[in-house]
Amino acid sequence: MTSDSEYFMKQSLKIITTIFVNSLEGVRILKKLRIRKVEELSTTAAFGMAIWAAHGLSSGKDWGAFVSGLKGNPHRPA
Amino acid sequence: MVWPESKTNFIELTPESFEALNLLKKDLTISEIEKILENKFGEPVNLKEFVLELIDLGFVKYVNHIKIKNNKKRKTTLSSIKKSHVSWIYSKPMLYFYIFLVSVALLILFFNPSYFPSYTDFFFTENYLFTLIISIITALTLILIHEFAHLIAGKAVGVDGNISIGMRLFYPVAETNLTGLWSLPKKQRLIPLLAGMLNDILIISIILIAFRLSDFGLLPKNTGLFNFGKFIILILSYGIIWQFLFFIRTDIYFVVVTLSGAKNLYGDAWQFISNQISIFFGKTPVSLQLSNKELRIVKGYSIFMLSGTIISMLSFIYFGIPILYEILMQSINLIKLNDTASFIEGSILFIIASIQIIGVLYFIIQSTRKAKKD
Numbered sequence: 001m002t003s004d005s006e007y008f009m010k011q012s013l014k015i016i017t018t019i020f021v022n023s024l025e026g027v028r029i030l031k032k033l034r035i036r037k038v039e040e041l042s043t044t045a046a047f048g049m050a051i052w053a054a055h056g057l058s059s060g061k062d063w064g065a066f067v068s069g070l071k072g073n074p075h076r077p078a
Numbered sequence: 079m080v081w082p083e084s085k086t087n088f089i090e091l092t093p094e095s096f097e098a099l100n101l102l103k104k105d106l107t108i109s110e111i112e113k114i115l116e117n118k119f120g121e122p123v124n125l126k127e128f129v130l131e132l133i134d135l136g137f138v139k140y141v142n143h144i145k146i147k148n149n150k151k152r153k154t155t156l157s158s159i160k161k162s163h164v165s166w167i168y169s170k171p172m173l174y175f176y177i178f179l180v181s182v183a184l185l186i187l188f189f190n191p192s193y194f195p196s197y198t199d200f201f202f203t204e205n206y207l208f209t210l211i212i213s214i215i216t217a218l219t220l221i222l223i224h225e226f227a228h229l230i231a232g233k234a235v236g237v238d239g240n241i242s243i244g245m246r247l248f249y250p251v252a253e254t255n256l257t258g259l260w261s262l263p264k265k266q267r268l269i270p271l272l273a274g275m276l277n278d279i280l281i282i283s284i285i286l287i288a289f290r291l292s293d294f295g296l297l298p299k300n301t302g303l304f305n306f307g308k309f310i311i312l313i314l315s316y317g318i319i320w321q322f323l324f325f326i327r328t329d330i331y332f333v334v335v336t337l338s339g340a341k342n343l344y345g346d347a348w349q350f351i352s353n354q355i356s357i358f359f360g361k362t363p364v365s366l367q368l369s370n371k372e373l374r375i376v377k378g379y380s381i382f383m384l385s386g387t388i389i390s391m392l393s394f395i396y397f398g399i400p401i402l403y404e405i406l407m408q409s410i411n412l413i414k415l416n417d418t419a420s421f422i423e424g425s426i427l428f429i430i431a432s433i434q435i436i437g438v439l440y441f442i443i444q445s446t447r448k449a450k451k452d
Contacts, residue, residue, distance in 0.1 A: 033095045033115075033128040034367060035135070038079060038088035039342040041259050041267075042244070043274055043329050044251040045224040046320050047217070047433075 079341070080137075085237075085258040086152045087135045090341055092367065094119060098128060152255065154238040155229055161236045168234045168269050176280055183283030186290045193289050195312035202305035207423045214426070217313055221252050223281075224274040224317065228254040228329075231273030235259075235266050245444075246326040247387065248394050250437040264336055271332045275321055278314040285311055325386025338375045346372075347380040405431040 081088045091099065094115070101111045108125050115123045132138050138146050166172065187193055203209050225241050232239040237258035244253045259267045269276075285307045291297040292304070324331040327344055335343050346366055353363035368376060405427050412424025 033098055033123050033125065034092050035095060035128070035131055036090040036092075036342065036367065037135075038090060038260055039335065039345060040255060040257045041271070041332055041335075042253045042255045042257070042327065043225070043228040043271060043332065044244070044246060044253045044321075044327070045221040045274060045317060046246070046249045046251045047221060 079260065081261060082136045084136060084151055085261055087137075088257065088260040089135065089137075094123070095128065098123070098125060102129070152238075152257075153240045155241045155254075156233075157238065159230070159233055161233055163233075164230050165234045168231050168273070173269075176276065179283045179287070180279055183286040186286045190290065190293075193286055193308070193311075195308045195315065197312070199305065199308040199312045202309040203302075207419055210423065210426055213309070213313075214430075216310065220278075220281075220310070220313060220317070224277055225252045225254045227273040227277035228256060228270060231270040232256045232259065235262060235270060237262065237270065245437055245441045246328070247390055248398065248434075248438045248441060249326070250433060264339075267336050268333065271329055271336060274329055275318055278318055282311050282314050323386065323390075325383045325390075334379075340372055340375045340379075343376065343379055344383070346376045347383045350376050350380045351384055402431050402434055406435075 079088055079090050097118070098111065098115060101114060106114075108129065112123055112125045115125070129138070129141075133141070133146060140146065200213070201209055203212075229239045229241060232254070237256055239254045239256045239258075241252065241254050244251055256270055259270055288297055289304065289307060292299050321328045321330045324334055331344070335341075340346070346368065349364060349366060353366070356363045366373065366376070409424040409427035409431065412420045413428065415421070415424070
């Protein structure tokens with residue numbers, strides 16, 4: 001690890017530590033009447049993910065073609 | 079945790095709120111209760127606001143002996159299907175049978191790695207237009223089956239659900255609301271939450287077993303069907319992997335919520351991050367009022383959530399938007415061409431891209447509205 005990256009790591013850790021220490025101070029328990037709504041449970045399945053993935057993957061290793069999506073499709077008529 | 083008869087909302091109360099609720103059951107006026115609570119806790123409380131919130135959430139039946147009209151009723155999909163009709167599907171013997179099927183399929187895959195799909199399996203025919211149409215129909219059907227599995231598994235434990243369309247970040251999704259699961263013990267919540275993925279794994283297993291049986295000559299061999307089978311495995315595998323993006327509220331996220339005991343992980347994690355920003359700018363943060371254990375979980379999750387959301391957003395800006403633009407431009411060019419096949423292809427591509435764009439815009443508008451409301 002170079003000294004630059006070491007410094008960067010140390011600074012990042014310092015920032016993260018500071019954030020967490022601050023957060024502990026930030027959370028105060030107030031004696032007010034409070035209702036906490038519990039999260040809604042909602043299962044999911046994504047539309048079109050497979051299609052999107054295939055368009056991307058079908059373009060192969062070329063990043064330019066990946067961005068162009070459909071262009072790289074091997075079966076697509078020219 | 080408390081909930082109304084309709085199981086539309088689930089809430090947690092602080093000991094002070096619980097005390098207030100008990101006092102409300104007695105024949106006391108709001109100002110009388112406020113005085114009692116102020117004496118007890120040493121600071122003024124706003125009971126009127128508390129009661130209004132309870133009314134809004136559908137918890138109050140009568141005020142001064144006048145019945146409160148409660149519109150908080152959740153829609154249910156397939157309300158005619160009852161627990162007794164479907165509970166056998168997720169009974170213990172059936173679950174053992176599913177485990178047996180999956181184990182057989184895993185063995186088949188281990189000895190026949192060629193059955194494992196690759197991205198080229200997406201193009202199961204040489205005809206691009208045909209592939210596009212069939213892939214959309216198949217993907218939609220598989221998504222519906224996935225959600226119906228959640229719905230049926232919910233009914234099997236006595237919880238009705240509602241299937242609708244929603245968004246997760248910029249992903250349009252089908253979703254099944256199973257909030258009523260909160261009324262059940264932890265263990266009973268897991269199967270309905272995992273039912274979609276279990277259903278996907280079972281379909282993959284059955285296809286793999288069918289492949290092997292046809293290799294043995296016990297089922298007729300058909301190259302077209304084999305390719306289509308691999309295509310379905312590919313789509314379902316991708317769907318299963320997607321569920322592990324638990325920085326958005328996927329099925330795996332809800333399993334994590336259930337196992338960790340956090341009650342509002344996603345919302346609390348966002349509030350936690352927002353609090354850090356407030357502290358940074360010297361503003362007073364909003365109190366999260368969490369136990370130490372829940373606060374630790376929220377902190378840990380907030381790192382995944384923030385980094386996952388940022389990476390997803392960046393990849394969407396860098397890849398998603400250019401691909402969408404490309405698809406839109408190509409679809410317009412195809413529509414302009416003077417032949418039917420190109421027109422159909424262009425129209426389908428245009429609809430796909432438009433749905434995605436409308437979804438993203440809807441997501442941005444909703445998020446902004448929610449932020450303003452909060």
